[in-house]
Amino acid sequence: MQNVVPRLRVSRPFIEHHHNGADQSHIFTGNNEPRLSWTFETYGPIQGWHQTSYEIKISGWGQPHDNHRVESSVSVLVPWPGKPLSSVASCKVKVRVTGTDASGNAVNSIWSPETSVEFLPKRNELVANFIGSSLTQTDGPLRPLRFRKTFWLDEFEGLADSARLDITAYGVYEVFINGERVGDEVMAPGWTSYSHRHTYQSHDVRNLLKPGGNVIGVEVAEGWYAGRLGWAQQRHIHGNQLGVFAQLDVITTESNGAVKIISDETWKYGYGPLISSELYDGEHYDQREDQHGWNQDSESAESCWSPTTILPFTKAELVPSEAPPVRVVEQVRPIKLLVSKSGQTIIDFGQNMVGKLFVRCLQRPAGHKIVFGHAEVMEDGELGVRPLRSAAATDSITFNGNMLKDWSPRHTFHGFRYVEVKGWSPSDAEGPLTLDSIEACVMHTDMKRTGWFSCSDEMINKLHENTVWSMRGNFLSIPTDCPQRDERLGWTGDIQVFGPSANFLYDTCGMLSSWLQDVASEQATHDGIPPFVVPNILASDEGDGSWGNFPQAVWDDVVVLLPWSLYRAFGDVQILKRQYPSMQMWLDKGIRRGEDGLWDPSFHQLGDWLDPSAPPDRPGESRTDGTFVADAYLLHVTDIMSQISKILGNMGESAKYALDYKIAKKTFSRKYITIDGLLVADTQTGLALAIVFNLFKTPDQAKVAAARLERAVKLADFKVATGFAGTPIITHALTSVGLQNLAYRMLFEQECPSWLYPITQGATTIWERWNSMLPDGSINPGEMTSFNHYALGSIVNWLHEVVGGISPLEPGWKKSLIRPVPGGSLNSAKVEHDTSYGTLSCSWSVEAGKFKLTLTIPPNTSASVVMPNKQASKILGHPEEGLEVGSGTYSFECDHIPERLRPKAIPIPFYTKIKEETWFD
Numbered sequence: 023m024q025n026v027v028p029r030l031r032v033s034r035p036f037i038e039h040h041h042n043g044a045d046q047s048h049i050f051t052g053n054n055e056p057r058l059s060w061t062f063e064t065y066g067p068i069q070g071w072h073q074t075s076y077e078i079k080i081s082g083w084g085q086p087h088d089n090h091r092v093e094s095s096v097s098v099l100v101p102w103p104g105k106p107l108s109s110v111a112s113c114k115v116k117v118r119v120t121g122t123d124a125s126g127n128a129v130n131s132i133w134s135p136e137t138s139v140e141f142l143p144k145r146n147e148l149v150a151n152f153i154g155s156s157l158t159q160t161d162g163p164l165r166p167l168r169f170r171k172t173f174w175l176d177e178f179e180g181l182a183d184s185a186r187l188d189i190t191a192y193g194v195y196e197v198f199i200n201g202e203r204v205g206d207e208v209m210a211p212g213w214t215s216y217s218h219r220h221t222y223q224s225h226d227v228r229n230l231l232k233p234g235g236n237v238i239g240v241e242v243a244e245g246w247y248a249g250r251l252g253w254a255q256q257r258h259i260h261g262n263q264l265g266v267f268a269q270l271d272v273i274t275t276e277s278n279g280a281v282k283i284i285s286d287e288t289w290k291y292g293y294g295p296l297i298s299s300e301l302y303d304g305e306h307y308d309q310r311e312d313q314h315g316w317n318q319d320s321e322s323a324e325s326c327w328s329p330t331t332i333l334p335f336t337k338a339e340l341v342p343s344e345a346p347p348v349r350v351v352e353q354v355r356p357i358k359l360l361v362s363k364s365g366q367t368i369i370d371f372g373q374n375m376v377g378k379l380f381v382r383c384l385q386r387p388a389g390h391k392i393v394f395g396h397a398e399v400m401e402d403g404e405l406g407v408r409p410l411r412s413a414a415a416t417d418s419i420t421f422n423g424n425m426l427k428d429w430s431p432r433h434t435f436h437g438f439r440y441v442e443v444k445g446w447s448p449s450d451a452e453g454p455l456t457l458d459s460i461e462a463c464v465m466h467t468d469m470k471r472t473g474w475f476s477c478s479d480e481m482i483n484k485l486h487e488n489t490v491w492s493m494r495g496n497f498l499s500i501p502t503d504c505p506q507r508d509e510r511l512g513w514t515g516d517i518q519v520f521g522p523s524a525n526f527l528y529d530t531c532g533m534l535s536s537w538l539q540d541v542a543s544e545q546a547t548h549d550g551i552p553p554f555v556v557p558n559i560l561a562s563d564e565g566d567g568s569w570g571n572f573p574q575a576v577w578d579d580v581v582v583l584l585p586w587s588l589y590r591a592f593g594d595v596q597i598l599k600r601q602y603p604s605m606q607m608w609l610d611k612g613i614r615r616g617e618d619g620l621w622d623p624s625f626h627q628l629g630d631w632l633d634p635s636a637p638p639d640r641p642g643e644s645r646t647d648g649t650f651v652a653d654a655y656l657l658h659v660t661d662i663m664s665q666i667s668k669i670l671g672n673m674g675e676s677a678k679y680a681l682d683y684k685i686a687k688k689t690f691s692r693k694y695i696t697i698d699g700l701l702v703a704d705t706q707t708g709l710a711l712a713i714v715f716n717l718f719k720t721p722d723q724a725k726v727a728a729a730r731l732e733r734a735v736k737l738a739d740f741k742v743a744t745g746f747a748g749t750p751i752i753t754h755a756l757t758s759v760g761l762q763n764l765a766y767r768m769l770f771e772q773e774c775p776s777w778l779y780p781i782t783q784g785a786t787t788i789w790e791r792w793n794s795m796l797p798d799g800s801i802n803p804g805e806m807t808s809f810n811h812y813a814l815g816s817i818v819n820w821l822h823e824v825v826g827g828i829s830p831l832e833p834g835w836k837k838s839l840i841r842p843v844p845g846g847s848l849n850s851a852k853v854e855h856d857t858s859y860g861t862l863s864c865s866w867s868v869e870a871g872k873f874k875l876t877l878t879i880p881p882n883t884s885a886s887v888v889m890p891n892k893q894a895s896k897i898l899g900h901p902e903e904g905l906e907v908g909s910g911t912y913s914f915e916c917d918h919i920p921e922r923l924r925p926k927a928i929p930i931p932f933y934t935k936i937k938e939e940t941w942f943d
């Protein structure tokens with residue numbers, strides 16, 4: 023029989039937002055009716071395909087076998103079709119679909135691969151305890167502990183239907199069964215707001231158990247639970263006792279066997295070779311203290327253990343993890359060995375990254391010590407450690423004379439490109455340090471990569487790549503500001519501005535929607551004000567409330583804007599529903615309003631934080647007034663809130679927010695805009711906010727603003743004059759009023775401050791400040807200077823949506839807008855996004871007076887395509903002619919003569935060099 027190649031394939035069903043990195047085949051979920059989604063791939067020329075029905079097959083043990091056929095075009099987050107899952111069941115799910123193409127021909131899929139789903143126990147079925155040592159300590163770092171439990175599996179014959187380990191810790195842990203590592207997560211359970219939500223992880227451990235004696239070993243270090251956090255040197259924020267919680271359930275249905283092992287006083291604890299392991303300060307390993315086989319069934323391992331104590335149970339909700347875990351996702355080899363000015367050996371990995379070192383094998387005499395100091399940059403021939411502030415970022419090994427194999431710090435991470443090594447050098451006679459003897463392990467939350475961009479200019483490609491690296495470095499369990507100094511906190515403003523970029527580059531939904539739950543819980547116990555950082559470690563800091571209890575626009579607006587941007591990217595209305603009370607709490611209670619209903623101007627606002635004109639030691643002193651920025655945001659979030667209420671069917675509330683918005687817009691206009699359209703905040707950020715958030719009353723006023731923005735950009739000689747609030751939107755504002763030539767001119771600027779300046783200085787990540795490194799190679803004198811902050815990289819959203827030209831028109835990319843805006847010296851660009859339906863890609867080139875576009879629209883979606891010759895700016899207000907297309911691959915072409923001359927700056931005498939420059943040399 024001839025093999026028929028199917029024309030349509032569907033992926034294995036995804037379970038809720040459990041995108042577990044590489045492994046999608048077995049999913050644990052805390053939801054007994056999880057929603058399912060699948061993506062499509064077509065083969066051959068199929069256009070305009072849409073789904074007409076789906077069929078889901080459920081099979082497995084402990085769960086009724088079921089087949090469900092539903093006439094529906096929905097393929098994203100469809101309701102669970104069968105009986106709710108039970109916690110003693112594990113089942114397999116697969117899907118197939120029917121549909122028709124544009125000409126009405128039936129094109130159906132075969133069955134997808136299967137996903138196996140296991141429902142996790144309810145809280146009352148988890149009967150284990152948190153156990154720890156009986157020692158208490160009130161200051162200093164807590165030495166990591168090891169826990170050990172031996173147990174016998176009598177009936178076990180390797181035929182268990184289920185053997186699941188549910189585990190978490192007071193601290194961060196690694197777990198082993200019979201000497202084998204369980205799973206490959208690092209820094210588990212990750213960082214949540216431990217006083218509200220403590221997550222546990224589940225592992226299928228069938229393959230690790232054996233008949234007879236078995237051993238579970240767990241190593242716990244302080245992590246975020248008890249470690250030093252924040253610049254105020256706080257320790258033990260959640261407790262000063264490390265602990266573990268573990269429950270192993272082995273079920274063999276045939277013999278009716280069930281074995282339950284839980285953490286209790288029968289477990290033992292002891293110290294291992296880790297003398298200390300801290301987030302900021304690093305990990306110190308003493309090989310002399312290691313006990314071979316500590317986590318295996320061996321007699322020698324039975325000594326030196328003490329009895330454990332039951333610790334108070336967490337007051338937080340104990341819940342299954344919804345976010346993908348943190349893993350080592352890549353190994354990077356060094357590119358160079360250097361010698362510092364003071365004669366120390368320095369390893370250069372060629373890339374600023376987040377993670378830890380790895381040494382495959384090394385032997386040194388007993389007592390010999392190697393010390394690794396990490397930093398992001400070099401300054402004046404030495405490791406540039408000043409930006410780390412109080413973080414020591416140093417790991418060490420003390421040897422016992424035997425061969426040390428596969429050493430890597432276990433429970434810490436650093437932000438680094440350079441590592442200074444003491445005690446190991448390239449000239450050592452035995453086991454010298456070479457480029458082959460050490461690697462760096464890149465760590466982050468293992469999300470699925472979903473977005474790519476490239477174009478004909480290598481510097482712009484580097485800018486995009488650097489942004490991806492900064493996102494990777496700051497998506498380690500929670501979205502952070504920076505990964506290297508004594509901070510690494512969940513600053514709300516940073517992810518608020520970077521959210522839309524992040525949601526394009528990776529499947530962030532599991533991680534960010536998990537974090538948002540903590541934002542809501544923290545906010546609820548905080549007078550409706552979202553804390554500056556979540557988890558809120560600033561609450562207990564500085565009793566004057568300066569950081570702990572301070573309402574802030576831009577930062578706190580994350581409660582509305584991040585769920586909104588997740589909804590636009592992933593189409594999950596449940597996220598809006600879940601976060602709605604938090605949004606309302608902020609708008610109705612948290613915001614401090616003055617008499618006119620806008621922000622109380624007596625509140626200090628960080629506003630356009632890190633405007634390049636702000637002095638190094640006063641990063642909030644922006645040229646755009648903070649209250650103006652706050653009010654512009656207030657209008658924007660009120661408008662979005664009215665849209666969200668409507669989507670959720672809360673019509674009364676939608677009307678109320680719409681009215682609030684109308685009134686606020688009037689007040690804003692009276693307060694900040696002259697009748698002729700001049701804006702009080704006549705700056706790049708002020709004008710861009712008013713244009714992008716549509717704050718003008720009349721089109722004529724908007725035209726005046728566009729002209730002022732043009733002036734502001736030209737007066738600045740095309741340099742960036744924006745901070746956190748203006749940077750994500752300045753180029754959007756310019757292109758939306760037809761000034762794309764200026765947007766491109768700013769993009770291509772190389773002098774400081776600009777997006778490309780750091781690249782001229784060799785940057786491999788996005789910097790916190792426009793000039794974190796000064797042109798003379800010295801580090802910015804401000805005490806807050808990181809080389810890995812994603813906020814200023816938020817321009818990539820414009821690269822994706824405007825240069826590349828793809829954005830979601832309907833939530834979750836059910837319908838896309840394809841509207842590439844060519845410009846500058848670019849003669850081609852390509853953008854690709856793995857949507858919840860399949861891959862959307864768009865590439866264009868400009869050749870011989872023609873603009874050529876190639877497009878692939880995923881099955882079950884549609885798009886509106888606007889070619890450059892049909893584009894009108896918002897301000898001109900002409901309707902754009904979008905061409906409606908269904909799924910498939912298309913090519914389009916139109917006439918296009920690129921602008922030759924680069925725009926000219928407005929000369930300021932003695933100041934600005936005005937050159938006649940062309941885009942194409």
Ligand code: BGC
Nearest residue numbers: 503504509513515516628806
């Ligand atoms: C962080 C920022 C943050 C800011 C707000 C800094 O220390 O690194 O990114 O948003 O503080 O004050």
